[in-house]
Amino acid sequence: MALDVRIFENISPSRFVSFTIPNPNSPPFHLLRIAVLDSPVHSTDSSSSPRAVAAILVPKHRESDWIFSTESGHLQLLLNLPDISRLFLIGNDPGDGYRFPAVYHRPTGENDDESERLEMRMKPFVVALSPKTLTRDEIDDVPFLIYDDNVVSSVELERSVGPFVGEMLIEDVEIEIDDGVREFRRRLRFKRMPNLVQSDIKIIPTSSSSLTRTEFNLDLTELVHPYLVPMVASLSLIDDSQSDDKFKSRPKALCIGVGGGGLLSFLRIQLGFEVTGVEIDPEVLRIARQYFGLEESFARVHVEDGIEFLKRCSSSCGDDAKFDALMVDLDSTDPIHGMTAPPVEFVAKDVLLAARTLLVPSGVFVINVIPPNKTFYKELQDKFRDVFTELYEIDVGNGENFVLIATVSPRGLKSGFNRENLTPAVSEKFLDAIRRI
Template identity: 40%
Template sequence: MIVPEHRETDWNLCTESGHLQLLYDFSNISCFILIGNNLDPNLKPLDYVRTVVDQVDMEKLECELKQLVIVLHPKICFRNRVPKTLFLTYEDDVLQRVVIKRFVGPLVGEFVVEDVQLENKEFRRLVSLGKMKKVEFRIDTGTLIVSSVNDRIRQGFSPRALCLGVGGGALLSFLNSKLGFEVVGVEADEVVLSVARGYFGLTDGNRSNLLLEMLYT
């Protein structure tokens, strides 16, 4: 896959978790190679504006890279014949992406806040670029009770939700403002919580039943 220019710092193209997602999306391919500009590892995430791809230049680039890509194939691919090389292009509905600021949290690692324009909407998002420290979660199934939320509401009970991990706060805000849930958001990384408040407008008690808490370990 040839990485489009200025998309080299996208999470799915530069992080281990993103690479695993690509492998999952193309599970029928035996050998997957990403080809892009060799950027400084300390380079900040780049802004991106979609441009029209020159098909002639792309075909020329694929022709120049073909022999190199074949050499990079594992030996097993040559068992019966020279492997067939398929060049993929990375396309999505992102028209423009502007990085607002880069952060580094003690738990989530490096992440950025960016404004994104798609073909039909615009929004702000938080994207993780680093590796999280290994955290183990255990669910106490002995006290887990499953019931119909609608039935509970009709009986006069206020629905409640516990969100482990705040991120930008989109899920918390939706449950709270659109569905009327009493929401408790628990976040273990103080930098993430600060960004949610400063860049996404998430505040303690922006409605009477929204509570944010730090998890101290």
């Protein structure tokens, strides 16, 4: 069935079209996949003069990566380009039944000429499928973008499907963390938000430095996910001055949301906490244990909805089940609005009251927050103030995450839980960044 190009004459918010054409750079029968997405937030305000069209050349050998092969991945790329109303993705057609390659290596500079030839040959095609509202100058200035991230190479370990989170990918990657400095990581990604890394840990090669020709040891002594270190720094607000025994017994932490389990393992191994976890998806828990080093001896994990656990335990678990820290790492995701944290239902007043009930008087409630806007963040703070005594904040510094810390009772910043012991584990800058709000 022929494609009616007239459908591209105007922007149609959220319209997604995918088709194949012969690849002009390759021998006969090789195809290009063209995916076209119109922004769901397209503005009709002519005064804003948005650039209407852009194209991204899909990296070679990553054509089946969810970032480029799913509508949700395409949408997240588009939403990161706020002035673009229509985004084309152009790459080799992965073909029916083709899976994400087991091994990926970043192409070398020798492929630049091929990309330039493809751009030159595809630009008239992109212009022909651009909205008719574009001016001649805008048509001549249609940008071709080359997607670039810090992944040098990757190898797929497993794909799995969880009853709650859906399809997941576990992969080992080599990343460039600085100019000339590389590191190996193990990552967990969810198909529902493929552009985001859900969990990652550092892995250490035992012999060679190749992903495919060596074994790896897991490094559970260092947190590499950007907001986990600030969450650990929040433990300095546990007020040990209120405890007669000065934590002679193990301090207790309750973690809602396990993911790869890096935080739970760290709390047990590095800080000596007695750790309880709550994870709604049993498949995520299996992955955490099989691939991310979470051992049963590190944490007792309940497979249960976090809200239901808090309400149930607050009414029936008794004083022996109280915790020094309650740490929450839950998100709410959809392709259009991206990731926000926490889910709004988690900060309902009855849930926060149940959480407070489970904390000792010196305890802290620590939560990762990704606010979609300032109004959401302010309302979230007000909800915590209605239930808890004091509220503190750490700006993670990545333009996305904040850590909120709510206390059951008043305390001063100068008397905290093992600040000296925390220093080797977290940066002084995060300990010093804690501020009362």
